[in-house]
Amino acid sequence: MTTLPSWRDTATRKTIVDFVESVTTGADAVPVAERIAVFDNDGTLWSEKPVIIQLDYIVGQWAAAVKADPSLAENQPYKAVATGDLSWLGHAVEKHYAGDDSDLKQMLGALVGLTDGMTVDEYAASVAEFFRTAKHPTLGTPFSGAVYQPMVELLRYLEANGFTCYIASAGERDFMRSVTQEFYGIPPERVIGSAYGLTYDADARAVKYSANLDFLDDGGIKPVRIWSRTGRRPLLAAGNANGDLPMLQFAVGDGTGRRGLALLVHHDDHSGRGDAPYDGGAEQALAADDVTVISVADDWEQVFPA
Amino acid sequence: MTTLPSWRDTATRKTIVDFVESVTTGADAVPVAERIAVFDNDGTLWSEKPVIIQLDYIVGQWAAAVKADPSLAENQPYKAVATGDLSWLGHAVEKHYAGDDSDLKQMLGALVGLTDGMTVDEYAASVAEFFRTAKHPTLGTPFSGAVYQPMVELLRYLEANGFTCYIASAGERDFMRSVTQEFYGIPPERVIGSAYGLTYDADARAVKYSANLDFLDDGGIKPVRIWSRTGRRPLLAAGNANGDLPMLQFAVGDGTGRRGLALLVHHDDHSGRGDAPYDGGAEQALAADDVTVISVADDWEQVFPA
Numbered sequence: 001m002t003t004l005p006s007w008r009d010t011a012t013r014k015t016i017v018d019f020v021e022s023v024t025t026g027a028d029a030v031p032v033a034e035r036i037a038v039f040d041n042d043g044t045l046w047s048e049k050p051v052i053i054q055l056d057y058i059v060g061q062w063a064a065a066v067k068a069d070p071s072l073a074e075n076q077p078y079k080a081v082a083t084g085d086l087s088w089l090g091h092a093v094e095k096h097y098a099g100d101d102s103d104l105k106q107m108l109g110a111l112v113g114l115t116d117g118m119t120v121d122e123y124a125a126s127v128a129e130f131f132r133t134a135k136h137p138t139l140g141t142p143f144s145g146a147v148y149q150p151m152v153e154l155l156r157y158l159e160a161n162g163f164t165c166y167i168a169s170a171g172e173r174d175f176m177r178s179v180t181q182e183f184y185g186i187p188p189e190r191v192i193g194s195a196y197g198l199t200y201d202a203d204a205r206a207v208k209y210s211a212n213l214d215f216l217d218d219g220g221i222k223p224v225r226i227w228s229r230t231g232r233r234p235l236l237a238a239g240n241a242n243g244d245l246p247m248l249q250f251a252v253g254d255g256t257g258r259r260g261l262a263l264l265v266h267h268d269d270h271s272g273r274g275d276a277p278y279d280g281g282a283e284q285a286l287a288a289d290d291v292t293v294i295s296v297a298d299d300w301e302q303v304f305p306a
Numbered sequence: 307m308t309t310l311p312s313w314r315d316t317a318t319r320k321t322i323v324d325f326v327e328s329v330t331t332g333a334d335a336v337p338v339a340e341r342i343a344v345f346d347n348d349g350t351l352w353s354e355k356p357v358i359i360q361l362d363y364i365v366g367q368w369a370a371a372v373k374a375d376p377s378l379a380e381n382q383p384y385k386a387v388a389t390g391d392l393s394w395l396g397h398a399v400e401k402h403y404a405g406d407d408s409d410l411k412q413m414l415g416a417l418v419g420l421t422d423g424m425t426v427d428e429y430a431a432s433v434a435e436f437f438r439t440a441k442h443p444t445l446g447t448p449f450s451g452a453v454y455q456p457m458v459e460l461l462r463y464l465e466a467n468g469f470t471c472y473i474a475s476a477g478e479r480d481f482m483r484s485v486t487q488e489f490y491g492i493p494p495e496r497v498i499g500s501a502y503g504l505t506y507d508a509d510a511r512a513v514k515y516s517a518n519l520d521f522l523d524d525g526g527i528k529p530v531r532i533w534s535r536t537g538r539r540p541l542l543a544a545g546n547a548n549g550d551l552p553m554l555q556f557a558v559g560d561g562t563g564r565r566g567l568a569l570l571v572h573h574d575d576h577s578g579r580g581d582a583p584y585d586g587g588a589e590q591a592l593a594a595d596d597v598t599v600i601s602v603a604d605d606w607e608q609v610f611p612a
Contacts, residue, residue: 200527202526205555207530224506227513230495231480246506254512
């Protein structure tokens with residue numbers, strides 16, 4: 001089987017192949033220009049456990065800042081980084097959901113402080129340097145080894161059928177852009193994600209980051225950003241979490257228009273071939289109508305690249 | 307001459323052809339993926355005199371609103387539309403530049419009110435209907451006849467040399483998207499422009515406009531939006547006004563990196579073949595270094611499609 005070789009011959013695989021054939025052949029074929037597919041990144045195209053890869057970069061940058069100025073460790077989030085106990089970061093998010101934004105704001109301030117005033121080229125160089133040396137904590141490989149091989153094959157299969165594939169992630173756009181061509185064959189103009197504010201420095205003739213988050217590309221913001229960037233309703237969407245549900249349902253539509261396929265990667269594998277299994281943050285998406293669940297345990301013969 | 311047939315054999319044409327050859331052939335060729343070109347729209351790809359085409363649509367929508375509810379005509383901008391004297395619109399902009407935003411805010415409120423709550427599909431249908439019947443006031447043709455034929459040829463010439471062309475306009479993005487494929491061969495995902503706010507309606511599974519302007523894509527915002535959308539510094543940029551100067555200089559860079567070409571369409575033709583000549587709003591751009599001026603009078607054999 002040359003198509004989707006890391007996929008098992010399951011009902012899920014058949015659903016995908018049947019859908020692609022139904023929109024690419026015959027009198028009802030969707031025009032090539034409208035064959036848009038969007039993919040979440042963390043947990044959908046590459047591993048997000050036990051560490052969100054971008055967070056690994058951020059913590060490393062905070063650690064370097066503490067090393068350069070040890071007095072920073074008196075305050076969070078540098079204190080957490082200096083002590084190696086990162087639980088404060090999770091608590092800051094929990095407090096946010098409980099209605100108290102104070103710690104989250106402090107964390108975001110330290111986050112945008114990392115790039116504030118940098119040119120986009122300087123940031124790209126910093127991220128590229130990270131990827132040159134960083135290793136996945138459990139796989140022990142460079143992060144290029146933490147992509148899901150079946151999903152990369154799905155990107156290629158869709159492209160072979162006239163689809164144009166985009167990433168639509170809550171991850172920060174320019175961080176992802178450093179590696180999406182190499183890891184997924186997706187060029188920077190097709191990476192949609194959260195974004196730091198930008199300004200134009202006319203004297204330097206350069207685009208630079210400012211000290212704010214422009215938007216967090218999650219939940220209902222995903223369809224909005226997909227429209228902003230593409231001017232199209234996607235024909236296929238793939239995600240793995242509740243924050244992906246709006247874009248999955250946007251692809252499927254309300255049933256009155258054209259067809260659409262929504263895919264949800266379910267991390268249910270207990271074999272140790274892939275990530276340790278988890279459901280947290282995907283409860284609503286797993287229970288949704290119109291969503292085809294991809295079981296890592298059952299549908300994938302292989303999880304990571306050989 | 308099959309390349310750029312509506313262009314005369316001038317030094318400007320030679321500058322363009324020499325630049326394209328220098329970045330596409332030989333050991334120093336720029337990789338295809340990095341051959342990004344950005345084009346302003348109003349006054350660069352199509353006529354903006356005597357009327358900005360989008361304003362023609364907006365005024366028509368305001369007029370329809372007044373027809374449906376004549377009491378609207380008591381207030382601006384509906385009053386201007388009802389009386390046929392549109393000078394209030396220009397005065398509102400002048401007052402803004404003099405430090406008084408009140409009229410401009412009123413105008414913008416009426417502007418975003420036209421699309422507030424509409425789905426992106428409903429707006430696209432409204433704009434498509436406009437273009438089906440509207441005629442250019444002086445040319446007497448549909449607006450497809452108001453594109454600059456030499457610039458459309460330039461788009462095709464660049465594409466034939468591996469460039470990917472984008473529109474980067476202060477015009478509203480989704481308005482342009484309705485016609486850019488037909489008029490210029492540029493698909494919606496490559497249209498960058500000003501944008502109304504958007505929200506996702508989860509129940510309707512639809513993207514809708516909200517009652518605000520997300521950003522005005524002019525001046526220093528153009529390089530910012532070009533980066534946001536493409537993740538690249540363009541290799542070539544073309545405009546016609548001061549608001550294009552930042553993106554023109556962004557393309558050229560600071561002279562330390564790779565090459566870039568900035569083109570400025572100068573409306574200097576007194577022959578009546580094209581638009582009546584004008585310089586207003588282009589003074590700084592015309593005086594800028596590193597900008598190659600395209601003279602409509604001298605460089606173009608033909609202005610509009612035959």
